[in-house]
Amino acid sequence: MNDWLIPDWPAPAGIKSCVTTREGGVSLAPFDALNLGDHVDDDPQAVASNRLHLTSTLNVRPAWLKQVHGLGVTQADPTRVVEADASWTATPGIACTIMTADCLPALFCTLDGARVAAAHAGWRGLASGILEATADSLGVPPEQIMVWLGPAIGQQSFEVGPEVREAFISLHPHTAEAFIPSENPGRFMADLYALGRLRLAAHGVTDVYGGGFDTFTDPRFYSYRRSPRNGRFASLIWIDRA
Template identity: 70%
Template sequence: MNSWLTPDWPAPANVRACVTTRDGGVSLPPFEGLNLGDHVVDDPQAVQHNRQVLSSSLGCQPAWLSQVHGVRVVKADPASVEQADASWTDTPGIASAVLTADCLPALFCDRSGTRVAAAHAGWRGLAGGVLEATLDALAVPPGEVLVWLGPAIGPEAFEVGPEVREAFLACHAESAAAFRPSLNDGRYMADIYQLARIHLAARGVEAVFGGGFCTVSDPRFYSYRRSPRTGRFASLVWLAE
């Protein structure tokens, strides 16, 4: 079996989730490994092979999105590539999936194991409300929601300008705690995991797990900040058939 991650969260037994790594694919450098992104100028046949490996390994049908750093949420449909940054499903065997390489992937499920969702949250989407939009689409009371935060850029690597800090402070004043001055004058180091928890807590979601990764420093994952010409890994969640 490939060295992919299985989220550590108390999800119901019928809720399955996975995060891929670079392990197991046929893409050549600089995409070396299991690149699943079809928008990074990798060989399309290699990407298609990698996606087939993923689907057959997991036994589900991923519903891919055309991600644009927005807040649109759609129902997961493997037959249609929607322009959106999150999807949800209540259909067993169909996986909500997002592709990332430093942005934050967030996986959702309800405690009864009837609905799941996946969201792609770069800083723009996170500040814009993509996690809140995903909660709205799930249509589950906040106390019934579990969230797992997948591999993203860590707080020691995520240097941002003042406009990023201001965007989050405009949403929630307590976001100030997720920023500290960087060594570069006028810039900040941001904790995207803490920011996500603040946004979720504001909506009453306290059962949040995961975090603690850093895609920039962990070579298992693709990282755009480490190497702008790189692939994408996937975070998926689905209901077992």
């Protein structure tokens, strides 16, 4: 598995999760090497090979999504690509799978291990409520949900305009603490991890782990802000077949 990440969180027995890195694939620069995105102008055969490597390495059936920075949550289905930004499943061996390159990947599971979900949360998705919608898809009270926040752009690298800050604080004033003034007047440095935790907590989900990454400065990961012509890595969660 090269240097792929195994999330460090107290998930129930039988819940498996993984985050890929750039290592282990066949894509050429600037997509080198394990690009899993089929929408970034990489060689389609290379992407197909990379996805096959992922599938065989983890022994799962990934359910890919067409992510649109929206609020759609769908049941994970490996046989088709659905336009949505989160998926859930209760079927062992099917992996809820999202691709990112700076946006926040969030992996969910119920405390009884009966259902899992994964969400793609850029700032637009966070502001719109994609994490809350994903939590609701699990069909249990929020206090029975556990979340792990994966590699995303860090606050020190994520400068945004005042409209981004306003999109959050207009409805959730307490999220103002996730923004600090930038060196550039009128702009702010946004903390996606803090925003995720704050919005989840307001929804009743407080059992949250992960964070602390910065895809912009960490060469293991693709970063759109570092280089717009780039690949995508994947975050997956599934229920083990065993």
